[in-house]
Amino acid sequence: MLENRPLILWDLDGTILDASLGILPALEEAFQNRGFAVPEAPVLRRFIGPQILDSLALYTDIPVEYHYEILGEFKMVTYPRHYKNAQLYPGMLELHTELQELGALQGIASQKPEHLVIDVLKSYGLEHLFDVVSGSADDFGQINSHLPRDKPGILRRALSMATSKADVSSSVMVGDRAFDAEAAVSASIPFIGVNWGYASEGELEQFKCPVAADVQELRTLLLTFIQDICSPSVSG
Template sequence: MHVTAGAGREDRQLPLPYAPTAVLFDLDGTLIDSAPAILAALELAFDELGLPKQTPAELMRFVGPPLVDGFRLNAGLTGTANAEAVATYRRHYRDTMLDSPLYDGVAELVRALHAAGVPLAVATSKHEGYAREILEHAGLLDCFSAVSGAAAGDLGGRKAQVIHAAIERLAEAGADVSRPVHIGDLDHDVAGARTEGIDCIGALWGYGNPEILRGAKALAAAPAEVGALLGVEV
């Protein structure tokens, strides 16, 4: 299996297996295909709030970053209007969020890593309670030693913050966090990992692409490629 270094780095085959002491996963666009459910809830929220309609491509800008940032940057909402938009979206998202399927091969990758004794965590900007519900619905929650996400009001939901919290929780659970790696599909995954001083593997099966994932330690087209990189058979 040939897994190349991320765009902007020397094109070379990485030494296999690449052996981190713990693995962190993003959720939206990495473990689950959440965009349809998110976009449906956003459309309902925009209609209810009387906001100008946005195209599906424009609404995709909301997928990944904290919601408060999405409504501020992409709808111009601040203060109480921003808080109302987040709350309205979440009310609708509660009805759609479990309709987000796992990507093909993701369950096999997570379970293979878990069976191999690799400490696992989820680091997501999504509301932490929602993330747990989604993982439980997908049958994967028991594979993760920690789930780190945003608190009420999107507090602590930026990528570097949830990665930092996930690593802290893994350490508290007794995991070796001397060399963790984060797996994610967007530029804020790469940036958040870099802020915390850890490597990021770019998940090309999600919503990103090689250009967006510039700076990732490696790029993988499918979960099985991540398994090969990490030394487990998927």
């Protein structure tokens, strides 16, 4: 068991979970149900991860007055029908279990509404592996309306939540998109990227960070991180 518990913070969609099987058909239906053309597939994939409202503004020319209408259709109608189609990436359950057994603290820092993050973790039997869950405020109703919506704020909250449980000075963020890396930079913690998510080609290059090609390489990077900062040493 590690003497100093490191903190490994994870993005969810595109890092732990292939959420495209739920999000993409739900987005397509939301656009269609509201009478708008569905964006091309490469554009639609860029919606996975950030806030939907941000993506609508960045990647479509749909007038802003219709954005909440599309978001509402997605969150209230189409996504609840599809979100359980998501699948764990092969090897992730075993990796999370191994890290927990080593004594590392693990947390989620996701822009998905926090109550949905918790629901997803429970539906895949993962909730016992994560000591910290930091998600976003919901855009509808009063559920967790006090929570941050931006990734840097969500990550900072996760670090604050873990202060009494782990050595937060020994933290790392794992994610698939540039905004995950930007959040890590803003929090002054290292970042490890994964290339099986939803980033555009070359999206993570500017951050000069290690990028794992598969789960085994990610395991090696994380065990090296733990070995470098914690004692006793951990062999990979």
